[in-house]
Amino acid sequence: MKERTRELLETERRQALTRLADLTDDFDAVVSASRDSNADDEHDPEGATIAFERSQLQALVRQACRHLDEVEAALDRLTEGTYGICEICGQPISEGRLEARPVARTCITCAAARR
Structure with missing residues (x-):
């Protein structure tokens, strides 16, 4: 049972790391695209959309980081015998x-x- 749980949590960790990397890449792409334009969020019609995308990606990155922290804590509990x-x-x-x-x-x- 313990080994199966460890495998499950390790899979969760790999998936969280992959998701975090993908989201970080997406965020970097949005920031880079907005940096390369002359648009500002306030006056450009697309600016609000870009700001929303950036904000949404930031929230998803924070969520993925929290989940990764939860997985790491669960692995620690498993090692300590308190899982x-x-x-x-x-x-x-x-x-x-x-x-x-x-x-x-x-x-x-x-x-x-x-x-």
């Missing part, structure tokens, strides 16, 4: 929850109580 244990109540996290969300830090009950 699958709720960080709030100390009870086991159900297998179903861990299958659906391998980076889960809390059981369903504690997660629901935090909302």
